[in-house]
Amino acid sequence: MAHSNIKFFILTGDPGVGKTTLTKKILSILSDKGIKVAGFYTEEVRNNRVREGFDIISLEGKRGRLARDQSLLNEPTKFKVGKYGVLVEEFEQIALPCLAKVPDNQTCLILDEIGKMEFFSTSFKLKIKEIFSPTSNNVVLATIPIRKSDAIIESIRNNSKSKIWVVSLLHANIALYL
Template identity: 65%
Template sequence: MNTTRKRFFILTGDPGVGKTTLTKKLTSSIIEKGVKASGFYTEEVRRNGVREGFDVVSLDGLRGRLARDQSLLGGPVKYKVGKYGVLVDEFEKIGLASLNQAADQNSLLVIDEIGKMEFFSEPFKKRIREVFSGISSHVILASIPVRRSDNLIEGIRNHSLAKVWLVTRENRNQLHDEIMKEIASLLAVSS
């Protein structure tokens, strides 16, 4: 029997199901308990109800563009996912930097999300490998795609230190308390 305590709390689910909303709520709850947190989340950018792209937002409030509808960009971009051009330099300036400043002891590292757009950054992929190597003492809250993707993401999903929750429209409002209780027990705060 494996008695190793889980420290990687992984959310997965279909796009738009509420993973980022749940991540933000959990992060706020942890910070309110006095625990240090670093990292980033991604957020849809909409104008007049139409999605224009995605931003990367660090927990300390820095914001940059992750991706934009290619029709809104002044020219061609090297990396694309569907109709979106991925702005790797801007992502690294905010997202990667937020991971590199993470404290180790008794802190939460938030990575929303580890996916196709973010993986155009080789330094980001390298940092993800380091973070999930099991050597650091981070407690991690992260989100990954629900469908099988690449070996690194599958390694996270199947890691012995990971607990994975499938977020659905039906359970997304109930998962907060369950996940919070587990994270809080590791970070020595009351849930």
């Protein structure tokens, strides 16, 4: 089978397995090779080794809060995942401009992550649907949850233009040494 129709490079795996670590390593390699990139990645926020939440960071270096432990927030959020309150507006302020600028098929779009927290944003969800549409020519490196979830995420997983890799701790550890 020829892989010339593959446009979507999708990493999946259990939470904390190293999908973001691997994404950042690939991002570094793409940049070193002079390949244009756009998009964002997410990162755990820890304090004294205790996870307090997650941030979103654009590839231009803009950072915002994606989610925080509810106990650290002044008021409850509309959306929650486990003990985390999702800060949809802050997420959108970083994520949506990254996606608005997806210029051409010469740019690799980095989307770490497309998941439950991010999908509380309707605008983000609609943009993801567009990016992965059948007529799309975008080249994308994205991470998605390993468990079946939203129909849009499942359509990405099952897209004929997608190549899926299940990341294990071994992959992430090897990537650190490349």
